[in-house]
Amino acid sequence: MGSLIKFSIILFLGGVPFCASAQFIEVQSGQRNPTLVAVLNFEVEESALEPIANNISNVIRGDLRISGVFNLLSETGFLDASVPFNVTPNFSNWRAVGAQALVNGRISYKDDKLAVSFRLWDVSTQKVLVDLVFYTERQYWRRIAHLISDAIYKRFTGEKSFFDTRMAYVSETGPQQKRKKTLAVMDYDGANGAYLTRGEAMILNPKFSPNQHKLAYLVIKDYIPKVYILDMLTGKQKLLGSFPGLTFSPEFSPDGDTIILSQSLKGATSLYKMQLSTGKTQRLTYGPQIDTSPSISPDGSQLVFNSDRSGRKQLYTMDIEGKNIERISFGEGSYATPVWSPRGDLIAFTKAMRGIFYIGVMRPDGSNERLLASGFMVESPTWAPNGHAIAFTRQGRTHKDGSGGRARLNMVDIFGDYEIELPTQTDATDPAWSSPLPTRHAS
Amino acid sequence: MKFSRIWVLLIALAFTACDKGSVSEFSDSGGWGYCDPREVSEVSELNKDMEKNYDINLDGSNLESDVKASEMYDAEHASRHGAYGQFGAIGQDSLVIDRVFFAYNSDNLTAFATKTLDKQAEWLRENPSVKVIIKGHCDERGTRAYNLALGERRASVAKDYLVALGIEPDRITVTSLGKEEVLVPGSNEEAWAQNRTSISVPQN
Numbered sequence: 001m002g003s004l005i006k007f008s009i010i011l012f013l014g015g016v017p018f019c020a021s022a023q024f025i026e027v028q029s030g031q032r033n034p035t036l037v038a039v040l041n042f043e044v045e046e047s048a049l050e051p052i053a054n055n056i057s058n059v060i061r062g063d064l065r066i067s068g069v070f071n072l073l074s075e076t077g078f079l080d081a082s083v084p085f086n087v088t089p090n091f092s093n094w095r096a097v098g099a100q101a102l103v104n105g106r107i108s109y110k111d112d113k114l115a116v117s118f119r120l121w122d123v124s125t126q127k128v129l130v131d132l133v134f135y136t137e138r139q140y141w142r143r144i145a146h147l148i149s150d151a152i153y154k155r156f157t158g159e160k161s162f163f164d165t166r167m168a169y170v171s172e173t174g175p176q177q178k179r180k181k182t183l184a185v186m187d188y189d190g191a192n193g194a195y196l197t198r199g200e201a202m203i204l205n206p207k208f209s210p211n212q213h214k215l216a217y218l219v220i221k222d223y224i225p226k227v228y229i230l231d232m233l234t235g236k237q238k239l240l241g242s243f244p245g246l247t248f249s250p251e252f253s254p255d256g257d258t259i260i261l262s263q264s265l266k267g268a269t270s271l272y273k274m275q276l277s278t279g280k281t282q283r284l285t286y287g288p289q290i291d292t293s294p295s296i297s298p299d300g301s302q303l304v305f306n307s308d309r310s311g312r313k314q315l316y317t318m319d320i321e322g323k324n325i326e327r328i329s330f331g332e333g334s335y336a337t338p339v340w341s342p343r344g345d346l347i348a349f350t351k352a353m354r355g356i357f358y359i360g361v362m363r364p365d366g367s368n369e370r371l372l373a374s375g376f377m378v379e380s381p382t383w384a385p386n387g388h389a390i391a392f393t394r395q396g397r398t399h400k401d402g403s404g405g406r407a408r409l410n411m412v413d414i415f416g417d418y419e420i421e422l423p424t425q426t427d428a429t430d431p432a433w434s435s436p437l438p439t440r441h442a443s
Numbered sequence: 444m445k446f447s448r449i450w451v452l453l454i455a456l457a458f459t460a461c462d463k464g465s466v467s468e469f470s471d472s473g474g475w476g477y478c479d480p481r482e483v484s485e486v487s488e489l490n491k492d493m494e495k496n497y498d499i500n501l502d503g504s505n506l507e508s509d510v511k512a513s514e515m516y517d518a519e520h521a522s523r524h525g526a527y528g529q530f531g532a533i534g535q536d537s538l539v540i541d542r543v544f545f546a547y548n549s550d551n552l553t554a555f556a557t558k559t560l561d562k563q564a565e566w567l568r569e570n571p572s573v574k575v576i577i578k579g580h581c582d583e584r585g586t587r588a589y590n591l592a593l594g595e596r597r598a599s600v601a602k603d604y605l606v607a608l609g610i611e612p613d614r615i616t617v618t619s620l621g622k623e624e625v626l627v628p629g630s631n632e633e634a635w636a637q638n639r640t641s642i643s644v645p646q647n
Contacts, residue, residue, distance in 0.1 A: 176628040202623060205587060223578055224618050225591060246595055246619055249588040262588060264619065267550075267599030269592035290592040306589060313589060336586040350586050376630070379586045397630035398583075405630070430587065 034071040035156055037064060037101040038078065038094065042118070043085055045108035052138070053107050056116065056145040060103065062189060063149035063163040066420055068388075068413045069156060073099055085117065094123045101129075103152060113137060116144045120152050129155050142191055147439065162188060162384035166434040167391065168206040168215060169409060171195065172427040176402045181429075183217060183230075188384075188391075188433070190423035196230070205249060205380075206432045209256045215432075216240070216250035216259060227261050229276075241274050241281060249293050253320075254300045260284070262292040271305060271322070284322035295340045295347075296320070297364070304328070304338040304347050304364070315349060317364060328366030333358075337379060340364070342435075343387030346414065350379040350392075359392050361414060372416040382433045389413050391422065391431040539566045542642040543601060547582070547635070550596045552604060560601060563643055564608040574646045577601050579619040580626060582635035587621060594619030601641040 039061050042053040064070040075081075079093040085106035094102055105118035113135045120130040130151050134144045146164040153161035171184040183203045186193035197203055202220040209216070215230040227240040227247040240247065245265030252259055259274050271284040271291050285291040289309035296303055304317045310327065313334040318325040329335040333353030340347055344364075351358040351371070357378045360371040377395040384390070391411045398405035407427040412419045422428070541563075543556035552560070567575065579594030579601075598617040606612050627637040 176625040179625065204623065220620065220623065223576065223620065246591065248591050262592065264592050264595035267596045267603070269595065290589060290596065292588045292592050293586070336589050352584070377583065398628050400629040400631070400634070402628035
């Protein structure tokens with residue numbers, strides 16, 4: 001048995017699928033000694049499989065292109081249009097066009113399942129670096145392509161990629177004064193999109209639980225914002241706790257059993273912790289100030305959050321019991337929406353300075369602040385699970401007649417070398433990047 | 444030019460329907476206004492200052508009686524965009540404005556705001572069975588979570604003022620829409636100022 005894509009089924013429960021194109025618009029690009037790779041169209045055992053083979057090859061190209069680690073060689077430059085799968089490539093022809101790595105593959109049908117074999121060749125050593133076969137139901141061909149890209153990425157960087165991930169976000173439609181905000185999910189590259197809610201109530205700020213089985217988000221119903229949890233396995237939505245005030249900005253702990261959130265009551269906003277299995281709640285911060293936007297460190301021991309206790313919005317860390325509060329932001333401007341990287345080494349944030357908004361990163365002690373993106377309105381950073389990229393909302397100015405205000409999800413790498421707009425059918429805000437999806441490997 | 448503006452003001456004053464010789468404000472959408480019990484002379488002085496700083500329409504729309512910028516939007520909004528939610532009327536003449544405005548990132552009540560809330564409290568005393576929900580709003584220039592919190596703070600500040608005037612706390616529910624419900628579209632100062640507000644909505 002090869003890869004199991006059960007989770008994708010769960011995500012489609014009750015969702016209305018829509019089509020999306022996987023076009024990338026590069027806003028700026030940079031080079032970091034990328035590896036030049038040639039991806040050949042996968043060959044097929046029967047001609048009916050050709051469309052899928054071409055699609056898989058294109059998805060792999062798309063992944064590698066935005067990875068920041070590879071440069072793709074254009075097919076028009078190839079000396080050999082194809083390399084039959086069971087044949088050793090003519091490496092001198094590939095060296096001649098500058099290729100350092102070569103990817104080819106073969107697709108066939110086996111017992112009603114798709115069998116996708118692929119090889120990654122090192123052109124200079126003339127050796128096979130990766131040699132894998134994937135089996136799956138035909139409709140999950142995209143995940144196979146992403147897993148192949150991941151294998152290639154991992155071989156060259158030693159790290160897991162973010163290609164086999166999903167992104168939850170808020171899809172916005174309608175005029176500014178009567179905005180419809182619904183929950184949507186898609187593959188990180190814009191494909192396989194689905195709407196999870198119908199838009200009767202406004203949905204905001206989704207967050208995946210670490211094992212992907214739950215989604216926490218904010219619902220504004222009858223004008224009151226409250227945090228809800230959606231169980232992806234049962235499709236049931238439940239109000240979180242029985243807090244008297246407004247609740248928002250939910251965040252899961254790494255073990256998925258605790259949620260940290262903000263509650264606003266009588267003019268003050270504080271952080272609270274709630275254990276899902278027992279329902280027990282604990283208040284973490286006190287005082288008349290606004291404490292919000294909590295984010296937990298990957299080892300679960302610390303929290304970073306946004307507070308105006310000093311008079312202006314700054315970032316603070318504290319331990320998971322609410323003690324040892326320390327301010328970490330000290331630059332010009334105001335800071336908000338801190339998000340701890342899954343690698344633990346950086347904290348991403350939104351910054352406002354002299355009328356311009358920025359997405360930046362800093363070390364957990366506040367040092368080494370770097371700004372990665374800027375604009376009229378950029379906010380809501382979310383980390384790729386490998387800590388190498390950040391997705392965020394980028395929104396333009398709105399005109400008096402209500403037009404404009406275009407909002408899209410963009411992705412930037414942590415060196416600020418490139419920024420890419422993610423394709424969504426509607427305006428999109430509040431991205432939440434999932435962890436890599438679970439797979440099962442044949443032993 | 445200046446002479447013709449004052450001329451319009453005097454004509455407007457002649458048609459005031461308020462008691463106590465007070466000034467009436469006009470709106471071009473007709474019907475929504477309030478009575479501000481100020482001396483007429485004081486108003487003309489203030490209006491002269493205002494003419495220096497702001498454009499005034501000659502069609503009879505708002506002639507502001509407060510010069511501070513943050514309070515400017517209160518009256519200007521009241522007159523130009525008269526389609527507020529109806530809060531009700533006190534006596535025969537005085538309609539109650541349903542919202543107060545705030546400076547950027549602030550939750551301070553201006554003098555004008557307290558006057559608006561005074562009127563709301565008066566109306567609530569005359570209608571003791573009516574409950575009210577106060578919704579706090581922010582402009583778009585802030586992050587989602589913080590603006591939800593700031594909206595709640597703005598609504599709470601309005602509630603606290605009403606409670607201090609004797610309205611029972613149980614009658615007032617506080618909530619926040621943060622920056623999620625755009626009241627006036629546009630990425631400009633005028634629109635932003637009108638989105639920084641606490642709106643009181645009577646519940647039946």
